[in-house]
Amino acid sequence: MSEQEKELKVLRDQIDSIDKQIHSLLNNRARCAQQVADVKEKYQGNQDAVFYRPEREAQVLRRVMTRNEGPLADKEVARLFREVMSVCLALEKPMYIAFLGPEGTFTQQAASKHFGHSAHCIPFNSSDEVFREVESGGAHYGVVPIENSTEGMVHHTLDLFKRFNLKICGEVELLIHHHLLRAEAEDLAGITRIYSPQQTLAQCRSWLDSHFPSVERIPVSSNAEAARLALEQGSSAAAIASDLAADLYQLNIVAKNIDDQSDNSTRFLIIGDQEVGESGQDKTSVLISVRDKAGALYKLLEHFQRHKISLTRIETRPGQQDATNSMFYIDFEGHSVAPKITRLLAELEAESTELKLLGSYPVAVL
Numbered sequence: 001m002s003e004q005e006k007e008l009k010v011l012r013d014q015i016d017s018i019d020k021q022i023h024s025l026l027n028n029r030a031r032c033a034q035q036v037a038d039v040k041e042k043y044q045g046n047q048d049a050v051f052y053r054p055e056r057e058a059q060v061l062r063r064v065m066t067r068n069e070g071p072l073a074d075k076e077v078a079r080l081f082r083e084v085m086s087v088c089l090a091l092e093k094p095m096y097i098a099f100l101g102p103e104g105t106f107t108q109q110a111a112s113k114h115f116g117h118s119a120h121c122i123p124f125n126s127s128d129e130v131f132r133e134v135e136s137g138g139a140h141y142g143v144v145p146i147e148n149s150t151e152g153m154v155h156h157t158l159d160l161f162k163r164f165n166l167k168i169c170g171e172v173e174l175l176i177h178h179h180l181l182r183a184e185a186e187d188l189a190g191i192t193r194i195y196s197p198q199q200t201l202a203q204c205r206s207w208l209d210s211h212f213p214s215v216e217r218i219p220v221s222s223n224a225e226a227a228r229l230a231l232e233q234g235s236s237a238a239a240i241a242s243d244l245a246a247d248l249y250q251l252n253i254v255a256k257n258i259d260d261q262s263d264n265s266t267r268f269l270i271i272g273d274q275e276v277g278e279s280g281q282d283k284t285s286v287l288i289s290v291r292d293k294a295g296a297l298y299k300l301l302e303h304f305q306r307h308k309i310s311l312t313r314i315e316t317r318p319g320q321q322d323a324t325n326s327m328f329y330i331d332f333e334g335h336s337v338a339p340k341i342t343r344l345l346a347e348l349e350a351e352s353t354e355l356k357l358l359g360s361y362p363v364a365v366l
Contacts, residue, residue, distance in 0.1 A: 030088050037092035051093040052140065054170045054270070055279035057085060058362035062281070065365075078366055086116020095119040098130045098139035104224030104245035110172040110268040111143040113366060127157055131164045134271055141169060147267040148176075150260075151199050153315050157269070158329050161287060161358055168285050168359035170270035172366075175263070178204055180255035181227055181246050184235040188254055193218055193233075195226035196240035204240055207258040227251055270361070279362040282335040283312060286345070289354040292326045300328065303347045307340050309333060325353055336360040 001009075040049040064081045065074040089095060099111040101123020111121045122139060124130045130142040145154050178200055182191065194201075194212060198219040201208070208217065220226050226239035227249040239251070246253050290296045304311055313331035334341040336357060349355040 026084065029084065030091055033088035033091050040092075049093075050274060052089060052095060053277070055277045055282075055362055058170075058279040058281070058365050060085065061365045062279075075366060082113075082366065083116050083118070086118040089116075090118040095141070096139045097121045098124055098133040098142040100127050100130055100144050101125060102222060102224045104227055104241065104248040105222050106174060106176060106242055106244075106266060107143055107145055107268060109242060109244050110145075110174045110266075113174060114143065114170065114172045114268075114270060115141075127160055131160050131166060131271065134273070135164050135166055140272065142166075142271040143172070143268050144271065145266055146171075146269045147313070148199070149263065149265045150203055153313075153329075155315075155317070158287075158315065158317055161329075161356070166271045166273060167275065168269050168361050169272040169274060169276050170361045171283070171364045172268040172270065173265055173364045174268065175265050176203075176259065177242070177257050178223075178240050178259050178264075179243065179246065179253045180238055180258055181230055181241055181249075181251040182235060182238040182254055183231050183233075183251055186252045186254060188212075190235060191215055191238045192236045194238045194240065195220050195229045197222060197226070200226075200240050203260060203264055204258050206260045207255075211255075224248070267364075276359065276361045278335045278337060278360075281363045282333075282360050283331055283363050284334055284336050284341060284360040285329070285331050285358040286348070287317075287327060287329055287354075287356040287358060288348060288352045289325045289327045290352050292324050296326060297328065299351060300330075300348065303344055303351070304332065307344050309340065309344060334360075 061078045064078050068074045068077045095115060097111050097115055097119050099121055100107045103123050108121060127144045130144055133139045134142040144157050146157050147153050193216040195218050200223060201217050223241035224245050227241045227245040230237045230239035231249045231251060310333045315329040317327040317329060
């Protein structure tokens with residue numbers, strides 16, 4: 001045995017020993033999770049027990065990142081713990097998550113990022129169906145897009161909060177990377193048409209103008225549908241979609257990261273029917289209707305300034321069945337049970353014709 005092999009053997013034996021310890025600890029953690037489920041069912045009952053606690057999960061992941069000493073990056077370690085928590089939660093109670101489909105979309109990636117790969121993610125054709133499935137109890141939670149860094153708010157999602165009595169239980173931020181995919185061929189030659197949602201085409205416009213100025217661009221309903229069409233139509237067609245879509249439809253990635261902006265991201269909301277406790281770093285979302293008159297928004301914003309509460313998003317929506325009202329969607333820092341947020345909400349309600357608290361929830365960790 002060479003000196004190199006001797007040194008490697010020592011290190012490999014150490015790795016085998018560490019792996020054995022990790023394996024034992026993972027099983028210990030899983031058994032503890034099962035005991036947590038037993039205690040919850042004992043005191044809350046099988047039907048009423050709440051197994052998924054977004055605030056608790058956010059706290060655990062933040063602690064993981066705070067205590068991490070490397071060489072693994074903070075977020076990589078947190079992703080490992082996310083999967084550990086996901087598989088342990090599945091032992092307590094399998095989670096069913098509705099998401100805006102079809103399979104292979106960025107929304108599916110967001111669902112897996114937030115809940116881990118042990119959750120059962122079910123695609124639906126529209127955000128309306130996702131809301132309906134969660135409200136009826138067919139799914140524990142739903143995942144829907146709310147905001148893109150380049151294209152702005154998804155107004156249809158905002159409007160659904162007027163119709164459904166669901167809460168925002170969390171948020172996910174996903175860095176969006178678009179790739180050019182095609183079947184059979186592995187280069188850019190011979191492409192005569194490119195499929196993609198209109199929003200994605202807009203996000204990749206400069207790259208497309210540079211590489212395919214004369215090729216037909218065909219808008220479709222989703223990135224996954226674009227990938228399906230590229231597979232179906234062969235090497236003359238291409239799609240702009242994600243890594244997940246490439247894997248799902250077995251397409252070649254012939255150009256990576258073709259977005260015009262490298263920091264393009266989309267924010268997704270987790271919707272459910274539960275109140276979420278404080279995690280220590282939270283956000284609150286509300287819908288507020290006020291009489292449509294000069295200075296109405298200014299008066300609302302005065303309350304935030306006086307309490308020194310930072311807004312993270314404000315969006316104007318049409319009043320519901322009343323042209324004399326204006327409606328605002330507002331995100332701001334803090335949890336609704338915190339004293340100054342409680343006072344703020346009371347003042348906003350007195351100032352408005354209607355205030356709907358959409359939820360307080362942990363700020364996205366990953």
